[in-house]
Amino acid sequence: MSEAVAASTSGAALEAQQLGKRYGRKPVLENITFAVQPGEVYALAGPNGSGKTTLIRLLTGLAFPTSGVVRLLGQDIYNGGYAARRALGAVVEAPAAFYPHLTGRQNLEMVAYLTGMLNAGARIREVLARLELLAVADQPVRTFSLGQRQRLGLASAILHEPQILILDEPTSGLDPQGISKVHEILAELAWKGVAVLLSTHHLREVSAYADKVGILGGGRLLEEVRLGAKGETYRLRVDDAPRAAAFLKTVPGVQNVSLRDVNVIFEGSPNVALAALVRENFQVQFLEPDYFDLYDYYRERVKNA
Amino acid sequence: MLRILIWELGKLVRLRSVQIGLLAALVLPALWAFAPGLRAQYGLELVSGWQVPALSLLTGMDFLFPFLTAMAAAEVLGSEVSMGTLKLVLLRPSPRSRLLGAKIVVVLAYPFILLLVSLLGSLWAGLPFGLGSFFGGTGVGEGSFAGVGQLSPAEALAELLRAYLLAGVVLWPLSALAILYAVIFLSTTSAALAAVSTLLLMRLLVAFPALQPFLLTSYLDLYVRPEAVSWGLPLLIIYTVGFSLLALLIFERKDI
Ligand SMILES: Nc1ncnc2c1ncn2[C@@H]1O[C@H](COP(=O)(O)OP(=O)(O)OP(=O)(O)O)[C@@H](O)[C@H]1O
Ligand SMILES: [Mg+2]
Numbered sequence: 096m097s098e099a100v101a102a103s104t105s106g107a108a109l110e111a112q113q114l115g116k117r118y119g120r121k122p123v124l125e126n127i128t129f130a131v132q133p134g135e136v137y138a139l140a141g142p143n144g145s146g147k148t149t150l151i152r153l154l155t156g157l158a159f160p161t162s163g164v165v166r167l168l169g170q171d172i173y174n175g176g177y178a179a180r181r182a183l184g185a186v187v188e189a190p191a192a193f194y195p196h197l198t199g200r201q202n203l204e205m206v207a208y209l210t211g212m213l214n215a216g217a218r219i220r221e222v223l224a225r226l227e228l229l230a231v232a233d234q235p236v237r238t239f240s241l242g243q244r245q246r247l248g249l250a251s252a253i254l255h256e257p258q259i260l261i262l263d264e265p266t267s268g269l270d271p272q273g274i275s276k277v278h279e280i281l282a283e284l285a286w287k288g289v290a291v292l293l294s295t296h297h298l299r300e301v302s303a304y305a306d307k308v309g310i311l312g313g314g315r316l317l318e319e320v321r322l323g324a325k326g327e328t329y330r331l332r333v334d335d336a337p338r339a340a341a342f343l344k345t346v347p348g349v350q351n352v353s354l355r356d357v358n359v360i361f362e363g364s365p366n367v368a369l370a371a372l373v374r375e376n377f378q379v380q381f382l383e384p385d386y387f388d389l390y391d392y393y394r395e396r397v398k399n400a
Numbered sequence: 401m402l403r404i405l406i407w408e409l410g411k412l413v414r415l416r417s418v419q420i421g422l423l424a425a426l427v428l429p430a431l432w433a434f435a436p437g438l439r440a441q442y443g444l445e446l447v448s449g450w451q452v453p454a455l456s457l458l459t460g461m462d463f464l465f466p467f468l469t470a471m472a473a474a475e476v477l478g479s480e481v482s483m484g485t486l487k488l489v490l491l492r493p494s495p496r497s498r499l500l501g502a503k504i505v506v507v508l509a510y511p512f513i514l515l516l517v518s519l520l521g522s523l524w525a526g527l528p529f530g531l532g533s534f535f536g537g538t539g540v541g542e543g544s545f546a547g548v549g550q551l552s553p554a555e556a557l558a559e560l561l562r563a564y565l566l567a568g569v570v571l572w573p574l575s576a577l578a579i580l581y582a583v584i585f586l587s588t589t590s591a592a593l594a595a596v597s598t599l600l601l602m603r604l605l606v607a608f609p610a611l612q613p614f615l616l617t618s619y620l621d622l623y624v625r626p627e628a629v630s631w632g633l634p635l636l637i638i639y640t641v642g643f644s645l646l647a648l649l650i651f652e653r654k655d656i
Contacts, residue, residue: 155491158655180493187491192484196414208403209492251488 107166108133108182108259108290114153114163116146123149124314127163131290131307133258136281138301139294140393141311147294148188150311151263154292155185167259181210184257189264191248195237199228199247202236203254210255222250225280241268249277253284260284262293266300278304302389312397320389329365330358330385334378346371360385404498408476408506417475417588418510421468425518428464429456433525444545447536449526450556454539454563456522457515461567461620468514469571470595471588473507473578478588486656500583500651504644507579511571515564538563540624563623566633570622573636574599576643583647583654 107130114127124146131137139147152158154165156172156179165172170179193202200219207215223232226246231239239247245268252260260281266274274297282304285291295301302308308320333339340359343352348367353360361368365382372379412418432438432455439446446452477500480486489499523531537547538556540563551559574595582591602617612618616639619632 152656157487157490159653177493177495180491183491183493185491187487188484192488194411194485195483205407206488206492209489209494211493 106132108135108168109154109261109292110166111150111154112164112166114150114165115161116149116153116158117161122314124153124160127316129309129316129319131259131292133290134285134288135307136285136291136293136301136305138298138305138308139292139311140296140298140308140389141294142397145311146314147311148263151185151187151261151292151294155183155187155261156180157187182258183261184252184255184259185261186248186252186265187261187263189248189267190241190244191251193236193239193244193247193251196235198235199223199232199239199243199250202247203251206251206254212255215254218254222254225253226250227276242270242273245269246273246277249280253280258289260289260291260293262291264294264296266295266297274300298390298393308389308393310393310396318396320392322389328360328362328385329368329382330355330360331368331372331382332358332380333372334380339372339377342375342377343368343371358385401498401502404502405505408502409509411479412472412476412506412510415472415475415479417468417471417592421472421514422517424464424468425456425460425514426521428460428518429453429522429525432456432459433522433528446526446529448534448551448556449523449529449531450534450538450551450553450560451536451545452526452529453519453522453560454545456518457540457563457567457623460518461570461623465511465514465518465567465571466574466599466620467596469511469574470578470599471592472510472514473575474582474591474595475588476503476507477579477582478586478591481586481656482588490656496652497648500579500648504576504579504647507575508572508640508644511568511575512565514571515568519560519564544624566623566629569633569636570619573616573639573643576640576647580643580647580650583651586654586656 110130112128114124115122116124127150129137139150141147149158153160156165159173167179168182172179193199194205197205200223203219203222204215207219212218223229226249228243228246228250231243236244236247245265249262249265252262266277269277278300281291281293285304293301298308302322305322308322310317310320336354336357336359340352340354343349343359343361346368349361349363351362369379369382429452433446433452490496531553533550533552535547535550537543537545537551538559539545541559542548577598578591578595581594582588585591585594599617602615605611605615606617613631614635616636619628619636622628622632
């Protein structure tokens with residue numbers, strides 16, 4: 096292993112270096128290297144069977160890689176003993192599993208005990224309320240619906256206020272309100288400095304608040320897409336698009352003008368562009384930020400992989 | 401650790417194989433006590449209720465108790481795998497060895513629970529035959545069922561307790577082996593099947609006299625062979641410790 100690999104990237108809450116996993120002779124993951132900084136939301140995307148769950152099992156120390164290392168807050172998760180998991184909250188596999196004969200609250204009490212939390216009663220109440228589970232908290236988990244179990248999963252993961260949160264498809268099985276609730280909680284935790292890694296098939300939803308998206312395909316990390324540049328590109332519909340595009344290219348303060356279908360795409364000041372077009376008597380139908388369509392991008396990327 | 405042990409015990413009594421096993425252990429003695437035809441077949445006539453426990457032990461230890469023990473031990477881990485709760489616990493900052501250690505302790509306690517239920521069931525089934533002093537033997541002491549004279553209830557109980565304790569220890573290696581297989585296969589049925597197959601295979605290995613002193617199956621009737629205890633007991637304990645340590649070692653690096 097080279098020096099560069101052995102040295103830890105400073106500051107990362109979660110980092111994986113050259114992770115590889117084979118089952119028998121079949122490689123499921125190869126050479127996965129990435130890092131999640133505190134406060135960052137990292138989404139893992141990839142088709143079924145691309146290795147998302149396997150990667151998450153490796154990252155959480157449930158499974159062991161054929162090669163490579165994982166560090167949580169700089170601690171090696173495979174050789175650092177169980178202490179390395181102190182900062183970790185995780186749900187692996189959807190739906191989250193609990194003891195069916197125990198109530199939701201009792202399950203969380205057991206989780207709190209195993210985490211070494213003392214007097215967790217108040218905190219348990221808090222997370223149950225946060226995930227709107229108080230009404231069913233004292234029923235056996237066997238009576239929970241799929242979505243309620245998923246929420247309890249997230250509740251158990253954030254129970255001890257971890258600095259690293261790893262979730263496998265946290266929104267699968269949830270109703271639309273549940274999904275936005277989960278996204279809201281994750282965005283809030285990231286804002287507080289928690290490093291969040293999640294796998295998902297809902298790219299459009301996650302791209303609203305994820306900072307990076309890692310695209311897995313065929314066991315490799317095909318690409319990391321940074322979603323930082325949100326909102327700097329605009330899209331506008333106008334009566335004569337080709338002529339408008341040609342005109343906008345001559346306007347100072349407007350850059351990278353291009354045509355996409357019937358829309359004109361540009362970067363720069365929307366005010367300046369709009370004023371110039373109106374002055375020239377173009378009929379502007381709408382102008383809006385052109386969100387990077389992760390889903391379209393992802394489809395292209397996976398298809399060409 | 402105590403809290404984890406209590407949890408594990410609570411989960412144990414909820415397992416299907418444990419519930420069925422305990423029920424079987426409870427009902428088996430009644431079969432002996434209330435089926436004269438069965439006793440006639442073995443040429444036995446009961447003179448006291450104190451003789452029923454030995455009959456339960458003789459018939460149970462032949463196959464039923466080892467099988468039930470292996471089944472329960474396999475399910476203790478296998479059920480957590482199939483429910484997915486093993487992941488829930490292993491994600492927590494708590495050593496894997498602590499979790500499996502608690503399971504091993506509970507699994508080793510199970511043969512005694514099973515045998516205690518069997519003993520209680522036997523004494524209950526033996527009530528109609530009387531539990532006072534009697535002329536004869538308990539079947540697990542000197543002179544077997546014929547005995548060597550009069551036996552007081554206290555003496556009978558002491559003989560039975562000793563035999564049942566020994567029988568429990570005899571089942572230990574099997575418990576440990578089944579949980580070792582459960583760690584390897586992470587499946588109740590595979591582990592139970594592997595443990596029972598091992599048991600049956602060992603029975604066949606009796607054909608090799610050189611191996612016989614080292615086979616677990618040679619000691620299934622240890623409780624009626626006092627002369628074999630000094631060699632057999634340490635051997636059984638060594639097997640138990642060995643299988644348990646191996647299970648702990650493998651579990652430490654097992655993909656879940
Ligand atoms: N225990 C195992 N033994 C052999 N192959 C396995 C094992 N676990 C996973 N695989 C293989 O690894 C690949 C990745 O599986 P994984 O469950 O990680 O995919 P995923 O990205 O989570 O898929 P999904 O989107 O369906 O959840 C699959 O091809 C699967 O067959
Ligand atoms: Mg998956």
